[in-house]
Amino acid sequence: MEHIFFSVLLSLSMAAFAFSCYRRLVLVAIGKHEYRFDQPLARFKEMLVYALGQKRVMSRPFGLNHVVIFWAFLVLAVANLEFLVSGILPGLSFALLPEPLHDALAFLFDICSLAVLIAVAVAAVRRSINPPFPGARTCEAYFILSMIALLMLAFFGMNGALIASGVRTASPFTPVSGIFASLLSSCLAADQLNLAVSVFWWIHAVVLLGFMNYLPYSKHMHILTAIPNVFLRTMGKSNTQPREEFSEGNIFGAATVDQLTWKDLLDSFSCTECGRCHDSCPAAATGKALNPREVLHAIKENLLQNGTVLEKLAGDAQAERAVSLIGEGKKGATPESALWSCTSCGACMEACPVFIEHLPKIVKMRRHLVQMEAKFPDELLNLFENMEQRSNPWGMAPSERSKWSSQLELRPFVAGETEYLLFLGCSGAFDARNKQVSVALTRVLDAAGVSYGVLGREEKCCGESVRRLGNEYLFDLMARESVAQFREKGVTKVITQCPHCYNTLKNDFRQFGLELEVLHHSELIAGFLASGELQLEGKMEELGNLVLHDSCYLGRHNDVYQPPRSVVQAVTGTAAGEMERNLDKAFCCGAGGGRMWLEEHEGTPINRARVAEALALKPDTICVSCPFCMTMFEDGVKEVPGAGVQVKDLAELVAQALPKTSK
C-alpha cells in the first residue's frame, strides 16, 4: 500500500519538477540566438576541470567546504536513486549486490552524509559570522541549509532505526548509522523502532522530493544549471563583446530580457549568489552603485516577472510590454549610474566559479543607453564627437599625432621593409607623460635592432574606449576604417605599448576579419632579454624597492602576467614587489571601460585605493605597463604628500638600463 502511495507521490513530484524546469527553459529561450557549441571536446574538458573539479570554487576561502558538499552530493545521488527505486519496487535495492560492493557503497554513503552534515554546519556558521556578502543571511539560504541537514539526519535516522530494529545487521561499514542505532535503541521501545523506520523513511522521502521541487525556484537552481553553464562558457577569455548589425529596424543593445541572449539569461539562473564577483569589483569596493552580483540578480528577477508575458507576445508588442532592465530603485533593473561605474576590469568574471559573464551584459545595457536613447554622462558627448571627427579622445588635430617624434627619426611603416608596425596609441602620441614612454620604447627597440615603422599622423584611434562605453556604432565605423588601413598597408605584426590597443587590435579586430600578431612591449622585450638580443647594463639600484601593477587588459583579459615580471627581474636583479591583490586578482586602476574619460562622482576614487595598496609596500618605484594606469597612478601618487614614489612604465625601466653607448 505504502509503495503505491509513494509511486503516485513520486510521479507527481517528478512531473511537477519537470514542468518547473520546462518553464525555466522556456524563459531562457526568450533570449536572442547565440552559438555556444563549437569546440565540444575542449568545452567538455573545461567542464570537467571547473565544474566537476571545482577548480575556481576551491580558490577562495570556504571553497573547500563547497567542494565537500558538491562531491558528497554526487555520491549521494546514487544512494538517493536507490532510495527512490526501492520506494516503488521494495525488493530492488543495493542489498542485491555482492556483499563487498554493498559494504563499500554503504560505507561511502555513511561517510559522505556525515561530511555533508558537517559542511552544512560550517556553512551556516560562516554565513552567520562572516557572510559572503552583506545581505547574504537570507531565510532562503538558511532554509536550504536546514533542508540538506534534515535530509542527512533522516538518512541516518532511517538506517539507525533499521539496525536498531534488527532488520539490518550492525556493520562496521556504517559507523555513523551505528551510532544513531544505539541512540535510538536507548530511547525507543522495540515496537516503536519499526514505526521510527517508516517515520524517518517518509521524512527522507518528503524532504528529498520537496528539495527537488524547490530547486528551480531558488538560488539553488545552480545545482541544475552550473555544470551546463560552464560547458557553454565563452571559450578563451571574455575580452570582447559581440558585433551588432547596423541595419534599419534592428534594436541595438539590450534594455529588456528578450534583447539579451539565451546564454545571458542562463547565466542569471546559474548564479550561486556566492558574492565573489562583488568582492572583486573595484567599483563596488569604492562605494559605487555597481554590484555585479546584483546585475545578474536583476536580470533573473526581470525575467521571472516579465518572461511569461514576453513569451506570449511577439514583435513590437513585446518591446512595449517589457519592463526595462535599466532603472533606479526598481526590482529587476540596474541603475544607470551602476552601469557607468564599470571599469570593464573583468575581475568579476575571473572570480565567478560558474563562469558567468557580467561584462558583456553591462556593455549591452550601455549600448542601449547610448545608441537607442543617446543617454550618457555629459563628459562623453565631447569624447564621442572627438573620436568621430578627429579619431582621438582629446580632439587634438590628427596632424599633431606625429609631433612627439618630430626630433626622432622614425621610419614610416612599409610592408616588406619594416617588420613590425609600432602602434603608439592616442596616449603614446598625445599625452605628455606617455609620450616619454613612447620615446623610451623606441630607444629600446632600436637597441634590440627591431625593424619597425610607424603610421605617424595617419594612425587612428583603435576605438577601445568607445566600444566598452557602448557606442558600438561609432566603434564599428572606426574599426572598419582601421582594419581597411591595416590591410591596405599590409600590416601583420604590431607592437603596442597600450594594453587597450593591444586587446582591440588582437581580439576586437578579429571580429572584423583581421588576424594580427600583436605583441605588447613587455612580451617583446621579455623575449629579447631571454634570447640575449637585448643587453642591459648592471642592475638599476636607483629604482629601489619596486612594486608592479598588473594591467587588467594585459593580465586578466589576455593572460600576459609573466613578461612584465621577467623584465623587472632582468632590470633590477630581483623579483618585482607584489601587491596583495595581484595577477588574476589584481585591482583595477580605475581607467578601463571608458572610465578614463569620466569623472568619478560616486564613492571614493578607485586609483586612490590602488595607490594606497601599492604605497603600503613602501616602494620607491611603481612600475606600470599601460598608459591609462600611468595616468591613474601619477594622479593618485600626487595626492599623497611626501609619497616620494616615481611611477615608471616598463619600457622606461629598460631604456634606463641600456648600456650607455646605445642610449
Added chain:
Amino acid sequence: MLVIACLKQVPDTTQVQIDPVTNTLVRDGIPFIVNPYDTHALEETLRLKDSHGLKSVALSMGPPNAEATLRKALALGVDRSILLSDRAFGGADTLSTSNVLAAAIRKLGESEEVGLVFCGKQTIDGDTAQVGPGIAVRLGYSQLTLVDRIEKLDLDAKTVTVRRKLEGRYEIVEARLPAMITVVRELNRPRYPTVPMRLASAKAEVESWSNEQLQLDVNSVGLKGSPTWVSRIFSPERQEGEIIGDGLNDPIAAARLLLDRLVQGDMLSV
C-alpha cells in the same frame, strides 16, 4: 510655424594650415565639421520642435559636400534639410551669403509662416558674426544676438523673450516674431543622434536648391555679389623670444632651465 537653423560646414580649423607660399588655406584632406556654435542653434530648433510642436528646418549654403552636415541634422531629428548650392553662390562674403540665406527663408515663408531663425554667434573660419544680423536686416526680422537662454516663447502673442549674454552683464529682451537669434554655446547641450535616427537619415532626402529656385540676381550672389575679398592670409611669425631646452627628451632639465631663467629674470617675485 517654422523654426529654422542655419548651419555652416567649416573646415576643422584646428587642422587647417596656411600655405606659406600662396598664403591660402591648405584644405586638402582637412575634415569638415559643423560650425560648433551652429550645433547649438540646431539643438534649440529641435527643442522648440519638441516643446512647441514647431516644424524644424536646417539650411546651409555651401558646396555639394555640405550635404553631410545636413544629413547629420536629419539624424538629429529636423523635419527638412535644405542645401543651397550653386556655382553662382561660390566665393561669397557675408553680404552675398546673407542674401542667399534670406532668399531661401523668404521662399520657405511663402508656404508656411516662419517664427524663428537660429544662427550661430559666429563661425570658426570666417569669424565675422555678420551673417545672422545680415539675414535679420534683409528680412526685416527682430534681431537678437548672443542669446544664452530662451526665457519664453509666446506663440499666441507672437513674442519671444531671451537672455543675451554680454560682457559682464545679461540683458533680458522681448521681441516680436519673426525673429533671428544668434546663439552662444551656453544655450544648451546638443543632443547625440540615436543609431536608428542615423540609419534613417542615411536614406532621408536632403533637398537641394540652386539659384533656379531662388531666382536671385547673379550679381548679388557669390563672388560677383561680394564687395569683400580676402587678399592675404598668414600666420603671425614669432617676433621675439627663443625656444630653450629639449622638453621632449629631457623634460626635467628643460624645466630646470626654465626655472633658472625665471629666477634670473626675477619674474617669479610678486
